[in-house]
Amino acid sequence: MGSQSRGKGARGEREIATLLRRELPEGWTVERFGTGESGHDIRVTKPNGQAWPWAVEVKRYRDFSVGEVLRGPSARWLSWWRQAVEQAERSGSRPLLLTRGDRRPWWVWSWLDHGGHDGVSVQVMTSDRRAVMGHRLDDVVGELAAFEGLDL
Numbered sequence: 737m738g739s740q741s742r743g744k745g746a747r748g749e750r751e752i753a754t755l756l757r758r759e760l761p762e763g764w765t766v767e768r769f770g771t772g773e774s775g776h777d778i779r780v781t782k783p784n785g786q787a788w789p790w791a792v793e794v795k796r797y798r799d800f801s802v803g804e805v806l807r808g809p810s811a812r813w814l815s816w817w818r819q820a821v822e823q824a825e826r827s828g829s830r831p832l833l834l835t836r837g838d839r840r841p842w843w844v845w846s847w848l849d850h851g852g853h854d855g856v857s858v859q860v861m862t863s864d865r866r867a868v869m870g871h872r873l874d875d876v877v878g879e880l881a882a883f884e885g886l887d888l
Contacts (some may be wrong), residue, residue, distance in 0.1 A: 801837050
């Protein structure tokens with residue numbers, strides 16, 4: 737991976753970490769992991785020290801658009817999702833993939849339908865026959881703290 741690509745990925749991780757710090761309740765801790773440190777990109781801890789049950793993987797690529805998922809999904813998006821699932825399994829968490837292209841909105845992908853909002857959502861079937869739901873992050877950002885304690 738080139739230094740420009742790593743830099744864009746790191747900027748994406750910082751952007752998401754900043755957003756999470758702003759949106760999650762006071763007392764929650766948001767930390768970025770270093771390259772290769774844990775697998776997933778961001779760790780969130782609740783005030784009581786308990787880890788948030790989501791392994792956050794961030795993918796920030798110039799040319800990504802949600803159309804890439806709607807038309808296929810693409811091999812690239814599927815590889816990102818597989819990476820998110822594998823890293824979540826290693827940490828005993830659930831996968832939460834965040835994706836964004838240049839001048840496009842962030843999308844959040846998980847096995848959970850974060851319904852009850854007025855925004856756009858997308859459902860994708862993966863090879864393991866599980867539905868992955870995608871939502872514009874702006875539409876569900878206020879619900880992030882509630883993304884826990886669900887039997888998936």
